[in-house]
Amino acid sequence: MVLEKETVSGNIIDLKVLRRLFVFAKPYIGKFYFLVVLTILLAFLSPLRPYLIQITIDKYVAIGDFQGLVNMTLILVGVIVATAIVQYSHTYLSGWLGQFIIRDIRIKLFKHLQTLKLKFFDKTPIGRLVTRNVSDVETLSDVFxxxxxxxxxxxxxxxVIFAMMFAISWKLTLVSLSTLPLLIISTYVFKEKVKVAFNEVRTAVSNLNSFVxxxxxxxxxxxxxxSEDREYEKFKEINREHKKANIRSVLYYSIYFPVAEVIQAAGIGLVxxxxxxxxxxxxxxxxxxxSFIMYIQMFFRPIRMIADRFNTLQMGIVSSNRILDLLDSKEHIANNGTFAPTTLKGEVKFEHVSFAYIDEEYVLKDINLEVNPGETLALVGATGAGKSSVINLLSRFYEINKGSITIDGVDVREYDLASLRLNIGVVLQDVFLFSDSILNNITLGNPEIPKSKVIEAAELVGAREFIERLPGGFDYNVMERGATLSVGQRQLISFVRAMVYDPKIIVLDEATSSVDTETExxxxxxxxxxxxxxxxxxIAHRLSTIQRADKIVVLEKGEIKEEGTHDELLSMDGYYAQLHKMQYKEVV
Structure with a gap:
């Protein structure tokens, strides 16, 4: 596994990123403005308390005016209650806003991931994508x-506090803030150290997610x-790096806040x-x-917190950059086609098709194929010959480099992508089942497919009997990847899934290679x-399953070497005939 190495931006606030983030706040712009009003209101309400206490002591307590004291106490209580209400509203609204925005971002990110080419997932660790969609988005909420x-x-x-202090006594203000430079220096050092530590933590989390x-x-x-012991040692090392990064950030916090407390205490002592x-x-x-003693405490607190908040903001910016980079990825299947017929004849044609997964390393070279409606084309060849690439291109899981692929005479790129794939049923060798009921794995949550149609398809395949023997029948939870079912049972479910969608073109990729003879x-x-x-x-390794195919194509190193019917290819005494003899010997 390749470990992730990332660095943080040197900018405290990246305005370009913030502008893009606030696009997501537009649906909630009214609440955002209200949050700004609450922020301003809170900034003025909090410093009122020391000032009111000062007036109370100097104008009423000093001269023994009890009624004035009562009146000022009531005003002070009113201000405290108002501050508490505004503080509650501010905290709740900022959290609410953050959660709704990251909900929208996470939905958009997941939707974007679904449009990316399979090539993107071939080269990107899944754990890193999980980190982007979960941890990074969660960090992003802190920005708001x-x-x-x-x-x-x-x-x-x-x-506001500085202005009020200066207006009351500029001399006392200068004395009380004489320790401020020390706090600013220590805050800056803390911010820089924690910024690096936080980045190490984020990278360690990403590496942990990927590894696990x-x-x-x-x-x-x-x-x-x-290999349990070797992998265990690798995990211990990655986990150790995660621990070290977190302890380093804890160390900086444990040093900074006591230092800040001492500096604040010194300021109060001077006052x-x-x-x-x-x-x-x-x-x-x-x-x-x-009042000045109270002002000093109120003045130093946000300065102490601001360093932490800047790091929170910067980590949010870093996470935002990662998320936006993913959203900016152009490696998606272009769905510019508008052709969406209600039905297809099923004529498939490959004309001079060449394809490479990596640059110019072609796995298919000048392929020409034609399948008439209702016919069966079989693809045969050694592993790596390019058989699976053919069906991947037909469904536009990957884009061709050269040539064209047409269905009913229309280029597949002119089809609406959903319409194209709806008409192509694919049964893979490695069947993937979600942790859900058998029914939902068959329908994939499509409400337009009634249960009666699923049962009918299961009866046709021969899967109904084993499904209904399971606890709950079609509502049985197959667990992740269908771990509670046999390979043959998973394969049968995949056939039911293909049948209920009633596609016009069927693709079978080694559909019976992993099952026993009875299940086959x-x-x-x-x-x-x-x-x-x-x-x-x-596509089949077992030639017995394709002998009745209308046409058999033999692929070798991405090129068509032979094509014809089963009997025609045997009479050629070429690659197919040799492969048939080898399998016949294995059977004998």
């Missing part, structure tokens, strides 16, 4: 809930080759020392001194019924 809005609120509150996903999926290979002298000399009132005989009859009246393209 804890990042930008919180930073703006903190900065605005600092400005790959090894759980391939656990049978790990166990077959007795008390200087202010007490002023009170004794009648140059400063007691109310002013008490069972589904061979179903195959005959399935192919009746439909154009069929069959």
């Amino acid at each position: 809930s804890e990042g930008l809005a919180a930073i703006i609120g903190d900065l605005l509150q600092i400005i 996903q790959e090894h759980i999926t391939g656990m049978n290979i790990v166990q077959i080759f007795n 008390v020392w200087y202010g007490a002298r002023g009170v004794i000399d009648d140059q400063i009132t007691l109310g002013v001194l008490i 005989e069972l589904i061979q009859g179903a195959i005959d019924k399935l192919m009746k009246g439909r154009t069929s393209i069959v």
Whole structure:
């Protein structure tokens, strides 16, 4: 497994990325503006408390005005309640906004992933895509809930507090903020250190996701080759890097916040020392001194938090870049076609088709094939000859490099992609089943397919009997990848799935190669019924399953070497005849 190596951007705020992110906020623009209003309101409400306490002490407590004290207390309680309500609304709304936006982003990202070419998934680790769609999107929510809005609120509150302090006593303000440069320096150092640590954590999480996903999926290979100990050591190393990155960030936090507390305490100490002298000399009132102590605590708190918020914002920006890069990926199947016929005849033609998965390394070279409606074409050849590539191109899972593929005389690129694939039924050798009921695995959640049609198709295939013996019958949960079913049972379900969609073209990719002889005989009859009246393209290693094909094409290293009927190819005494003799010997 290739470990991911990524670095963070040096920009604290990437305006280009933020502009693109706020496109997702447009559906909620009214609530966003309301959040801005709450942020401004909160910035002014919080500093009111020290000022009201100052007035209460200096104008009412000092002269023993009890009624004035009661009135100011009620005003103070009102401000505190109002602040609490605004704070609640601000926290809830920012979190609500963040969750709704990331919901939309996650949906768009998943929808985008579904449009990408299979080539993209061939070269991109699944664990990394899971990280993008889950962890990175979750981090992105902090941009809206804890990042930008919180930073703006903190900065605005600092400005308001400073203005009020300066208006009350500029001398006391300068004394109380004399330790501010130390806090700014320590905050900057902390921000830079944590930025690197957070990036290491994100990379470690991505590597962990990739490693765990790959090894759980391939656990049978790990166990077959007795590789548990070696993979365990690899996992320990990746997990160790994850632990180290997290501990490093914890270390920076454990150093910074005590340092910030000491600096704040020093500022309060200077205020008390200087202010007490002023009170004794009648140059400063007691109310002013008490309010300044409160102001210092309120002033330093957002500065301490702002470094953390900047890192939260920056990590959100990093995650945003990764997500936007994925959304910007152009490796999707272009669905520009508009041709969507209600029915097809099923005429398939390959004209001078060449195809390469990687650059100019062609796996198909100048292929010319023609299948008339209702005919069966069989593809034969060694592993890597290009058989599966032919059917991948027909359904436009990959795009051809040269030539053209037509169905009923129309280029496949002119078909609406959904219409094209709806008319091509594919049964693969490696059947994938989702962790869901058998019924939903057959219909793929399509409400237009009634259960009666599924039961009818299962009866035709010969799968109904074994399905109804399972607990719950068609509602039986097959678990992930159909782990609770045999290979033959999974294959039978895949045949039912192909039948209920009633495609005009059937593609069978080694459809019976993984089943026993008894099961093969069972589904061979179903195959005959399935192919009746439909154009069929069959890939098979067992030549016994394709002897009645209208045309057999022999592929070797991406080129057509022989073609004809079973008898014609045997009479040629070429590659097909040799392959037939070898299989006949195996049977004997």
